[in-house]
Amino acid sequence: MISIEEAKNKVKENTQPHLNKVKKSIHNSGGLTLAETIYSKIDMPPFRQSAMDGYALNLHDSLEYKLLGEIKAGDEAAPKLKSGEAVRIFTGAPVPDSANAVMMQEKVQKEKNIIKLTESISQGTNIRPQGEQVKKGAIALEKGTLLTPAAIGFLSSLGITEVSVYDRPKIAIITTGNELVSPQEPLTYGKIYESNSTMLTEALKALGYDDVSVFKVEDDYEKTKTLLDTAVSNNDLVIITGGISVGDYDFVGKALHEIQVKEIFYKVKQKPGKPLFFGMRNNTRVFALPGNPAASLTCFYIYVYIALQNMMGRTPVELNRVQAKLSKVFVKKGDRPQFLKAIFYEGKVEILEGQNSSMLHTFALANALVFADEATTNIQPGNTLETILLPI
């Protein structure tokens, strides 16, 4: 059994960006990561711009200026101002080379074609210099940048319409177990509704992964082997739930070994999620998560999340963590380090009752996981604990 840190490091080491680089229109690239550095083909802004509605001035010693005409946004006019001359100008309009400051109109009194400044102004005021944000030929955004709405807007402002990105992985979720029935079917004795696939599909969807197929297999060795073999051949990431423990009908480990998925680790000293498997075959990464729903989802956020971020070339690879003060006492059972379902609110965190790995109800109320290491037992109000914020 390996430690949580060792397991996380093994996931990090074995999921370097390996997804296909593809060219995409920026309209379809939101949430993806740049696979190549982008250099600007233009200066941004492309010309000296007025940052205010007001008057462009060719500065001189007096506060009075002779007004010549006007320049609106989009105009190509470039009047030559002599010292002491001004031109009416609007936000976003080109500032002529002969002007060296723009005074906002609130600080100007106008009388016919003479304007008087109500205070003095220094060189460069309210002028956005050409290339202030980025110069032609300079780096606009580096490889590895996440294409957020702002990043896509910025690239659009540079006239960039296509980008090279790491494509989203093709993902398969496989559920295992004779006891599982779909929520549309009648629930007979001994059966439970299958919920891990819906839960994991939603967790993936919330992170922007939509190329997800779901498969189901009974506790049958041959069928498990065949399905896993096909799924591993056809996907970048395979997430299996259940059948990975030591029971006589837990066939996943044996089947993965048989279809030559190389084991990178199996079993992590943690609660929940002890019987966690991670492996790979060619370019496909495989996680076998424990079937217990809360254990499955915890392992998803702690380990599968790292793999997804890394495969997509994104940073940081782990979920955000904060140090939060506990609002209520909590007694930890057992000696395994634990991820505890919790509610984080305004800097404080409350660990919820019902931490059993089968209990999804508690997870449904949580927005964070508190990490309690091996040594931690009684946690008192006011104690500070590492709190992992869930991307929900």
Ligand SMILES: Nc1nc2c(c(=O)[nH]1)N[C@H]1C(S)=C(S)[C@@H](COP(=O)(O)OP(=O)(O)OC[C@H]3O[C@@H](n4cnc5c(N)ncnc54)[C@H](O)[C@@H]3O)O[C@H]1N2
């Ligand atoms: N002798 C031992 N038994 C168990 C050990 C152990 O060390 N020795 N470990 C326990 C721990 S810890 C966990 S976690 C579970 C993991 O077992 P599996 O990964 O093999 O999962 P299953 O047995 O298939 O299922 C466990 C539990 O979860 C329910 N389940 C499974 N799939 C789904 C699904 N898709 N939707 C909803 N619920 C699901 C299943 O019915 C079981 O109740 O092993 C312990 N045993």
Ligand code: MOO
């Ligand atoms: O590893 Mo398990 O999730 O404690 O029941």
